Amino acid sequence: xxxxxxxxxxxxxxxxxxxxxxxxxxxxxxxxxxxxxxxxxxxxxxxxxxxxxxxxxxxxxxxxxxxxxxxxxxxxxxxxxxxxxxxxxxxxxxxxxxxxxxxxxxxxxxxxxxxxxxxxxxxxxxxxxxxxxxxxxxxxxxxxxxxxxxxxxxxxxxxxxxxxxxxxxxxxxxxxxxxxxxxxxxxxxxxxxxxxxxxxxxxxxxxxxxxxxxxxxxxxxxxxxxxxxxxxxxxxxxxxxxxxxxxxxxxxxxxxxxxxxxxxxxxxxxxxxxxxxxxxxxxxxxxxxxxxxxxxxxxxxxxxxxxxxxxxxxxxxxxxxxxx
Numbered sequence: 001x002x003x004x005x006x007x008x009x010x011x012x013x014x015x016x017x018x019x020x021x022x023x024x025x026x027x028x029x030x031x032x033x034x035x036x037x038x039x040x041x042x043x044x045x046x047x048x049x050x051x052x053x054x055x056x057x058x059x060x061x062x063x064x065x066x067x068x069x070x071x072x073x074x075x076x077x078x079x080x081x082x083x084x085x086x087x088x089x090x091x092x093x094x095x096x097x098x099x100x101x102x103x104x105x106x107x108x109x110x111x112x113x114x115x116x117x118x119x120x121x122x123x124x125x126x127x128x129x130x131x132x133x134x135x136x137x138x139x140x141x142x143x144x145x146x147x148x149x150x151x152x153x154x155x156x157x158x159x160x161x162x163x164x165x166x167x168x169x170x171x172x173x174x175x176x177x178x179x180x181x182x183x184x185x186x187x188x189x190x191x192x193x194x195x196x197x198x199x200x201x202x203x204x205x206x207x208x209x210x211x212x213x214x215x216x217x218x219x220x221x222x223x224x225x226x227x228x229x230x231x232x233x234x235x236x237x238x239x240x241x242x243x244x245x246x247x248x249x250x251x252x253x254x255x256x257x258x259x260x261x262x263x264x265x266x267x268x269x270x271x272x273x274x275x276x277x278x279x280x281x282x283x284x285x286x287x288x289x290x291x292x293x294x295x296x297x298x299x300x301x302x303x304x305x306x307x308x309x310x311x312x313x314x315x316x317x318x319x320x321x322x323x324x
Contacts, residue, residue: 001283002028004063006054006078007070008041011092015067015119016045018275025279028064031057054078058085065282067119068092071159072166073321076101079116083108088115090282094171095120097319099305106298115286116298117278120179123296124277126269127250128183131235134242135184139255139263141239144217146184148177148233148247151206151224160225161201166319168203169225170196170308177221178304180233180247181211190214194311202317209311249274 003019005012008030019027027047032038035052042050051057058066058081065088068078076096082089083105095118096102109116122128135143150173154160160167191212196204205226211219222229233244240257244250253266271277281293292298312318 001286002026002062002064003279004029004031004057004066006031006057006066006068006082008032008038009069012041012067012069013045014273015069015275016047018272019279020046021272022276022279025283028062029057029060054081058082058087063087065090065286072097072171073164073319076105079105080108083112083114083116086112086114088282088286090117090119090278093118093120094175094308095301095305097166098322099302099309102302102305106302110291113291115282115291117282117285117293118296118301119278120175120296121249121274121278122176122179122247123183124281125250125274127244127253130253130266131184131242131244134253134255135235139239140235140237140241143185143235143237145219146181146233146235147220148180149222149229150176150231150248151227151229153227154225161199161203163201163203163320169207169223170204170311173223173225174207174209174221175304175308176248177209177223178307181219181221182300182304184235185213185217185219188214189307192307192310192314194314196315196317198315198317204315204317
């Protein structure tokens with residue numbers, strides 16, 4: 001499978017490192033709006049070709065699967081461009097700015113019989129199955145609630161502070177806490193409560209989200225782009241609880257009983273860097289003729305996007321591109 005990157009930024013470097021270590025996936029091409037930047041990236045990471053425009057790479061008939069690694073604000077535009085050129089697409093999270101954009105991309109992918117996936121890596125990692133199996137084993141009993149947080153000091157990152165680039169904590173960090181909650185608790189959500197601390201430019205620096213599910217379970221979530229948090233997730237049951245060390249790239253899972261005594265701990269399998277799982281899932285889906293990855297199907301992509309739209313509506317927060 002010839003793998004190409006659209007937008008050689010920092011996150012693309014992590015993806016390139018993963019792809020280099022995979023069998024059956026070829027680091028084929030990289031495209032930037034600056035040819036010298038694309039050429040330098042291709043040389044550093046061993047990609048065969050470099051292009052100075054996105055269109056030029058997409059017109060290459062050998063390009064098969066394209067990873068869109070631009071800022072959130074441009075995911076819709078460039079993912080649509082890829083699909084219209086007949087390419088399978090893996091779009092970095094968050095998938096788009098809003099659900100309307102996501103719905104349009106999914107419609108196009110299904111009409112053209114092309115894979116369209118979201119690169120929310122936690123959905124594809126082995127830790128997800130470990131957590132699922134532990135919960136199914138009834139080791140902590142019937143679950144009642146969960147918490148999750150994710151924070152990094154990213155105030156210095158221009159993209160994160162810029163409304164024109166769909167900055168803020170929610171689309172970058174809160175998306176992980178929401179995905180954690182929705183992976184652990186299935187079922188419909190009855191209530192959404194949220195508040196945020198906004199920047200002078202109108203993006204969320206920090207946010208707090210509470211999801212109340214129809215079955216009575218509750219998820220309390222926090223994201224923060226101004227400070228490092230412990231990145232911990234915890235699921236609480238009637239017989240104990242489990243802790244997930246780093247919901248963004250799980251390092252270990254610990255299980256405690258109701259007396260707070262450690263019962264078991266589960267290390268995570270060695271990996272290249274964690275990005276490899278989403279690529280392998282895409283390759284498998286493409287070879288099976290699917291238009292979505294079962295790890296993160298289209299209806300779940302839409303569920304997350306609609307939830308984030310609802311949360312931003314509570315805050316009264318719109319991005320400039322939504323106001324035109």
